[in-house]
Amino acid sequence: MQPQQPPAQPQQAPAPQPSQGAAAVAHEITHGPSFAMLRVDLQPGQTLVAEAGSMVARHDHVAMDVKMNAGPGAGLWAKMKAFVIALIRRVIGGETFFVNHFSAPEPGSVWVAPTMSGQLSYRRMQGETLVLSTGAYVASVGDLDMKMKFGGLKSLLAKEGAFFLAISGHGDLWFNSYGGIEAIDVNGPYTVDNGHLVGYEGNLDFDIRTAGGGLMGFIASGEGMVCEFKGQGRVYIQSRNTATLVEWLTRIMPS
């Protein structure tokens, strides 16, 4: 039961629980940048957490358990809150807050892919915080804590950006973008369209506002809401925007 094309990862070690300083889990991202797919080669003791519905394939001996994504350190209240939000989202559609846990008693692989066309990115988390937009989270391994973050009242005006996922801790993290992904190292102010925002480092400050200024600007500019970042840190943006696709499709749909 060997996964196809074992990746050449010299630093791979059979670490039971990747924690600080431990080697990254063996993985490979293929078919990028348009149709990226992730393969993770699990060792006994390692657990892959993946967004519900993202599994493409797995070895049969890799066990799958559905769990609520409240994070290992979440208290009862946080878990209850996550459960209610998860249920609502499962019913009304959109990103679910359920995740699947994959683990194997012997080495085995799991293949995972996002829904939209685009790229997958990998980030080794070493204690910092990364905040991801709705739908950007794909999978993770290790000791990572995830918290739902409300984008503020203004964010409700925009179709995206009402909720964020703040991820912190040590481990491997994979996230996806609709289209290509660009990492921008911000130093000072920087403005990103809400719908193109994939994520940002937690030490950055940001403010959601209308792009054109005022209500008229919001309606007429076609730019909707933007995030204005301040400080120093990395921002990830995507080259396509789901809301724009939906608007375009809506216009050409027969009524």
Added chain:
Amino acid sequence: MPQIEIGYRPAHSLARVMLQPNEQILAESGAMVGMSTNVHMETQSRGGVMGGLKRMFGGESFFRNTFTAQGGPGEVLLAQALCGDMMTLEMTPQGYFIQNSAYVASTPDVQVETQSGGFKGFFSGAGVFILKATSQQPGQVVVGAFGGLQELQCDGHLVIDTGHLVAWDATLEYSVDKSGAGWIASWLSGEGLVCRFTGQGRIWIQSRNPGEYGQAVGSMLPPRKG
């Protein structure tokens, strides 16, 4: 046998089929992009009009056109609806199982039959069924993917989301099952139905799931009026 070249891979692949005089290729209806003027197209009507209607009402939309080069060589260009990769499978003695929407074209000696039974029943709602391609002679089948194509080697057991299946060696045994331990867990897991493969053989998967994509984008569209 016609020569088949696939260009514009992997995102917008286009199959160019070069036919010698009187050679034929069968293709999924709607796949033709362009062809030489001496290529004659005929719609396959297996079982006549009534047979065709019966199959339409049975939820099947598997109709194929036959292209024949007349009086000289000719070419046919074929494409699928969605963005993604295409490949040519060389026929083996055992043949292949192919998910119906992945089928693009095949050479005339290849028998393509709709599989009846459990698999079809499970999928009929989603418009997905399974085709079996067999041939006593050398032959080719062109299959297309939504997204990238990945070959997986099954040595024992593999579990694959049904929405990511393209084709597999008919040497493999398969069964359709819920993804989790129970129906509630399967629903929450969002994985829907999976296909469990047993044995030795190759499986080709697509890196995107058309049904999932349709649901994600479709749910954001305004409801249709009327």
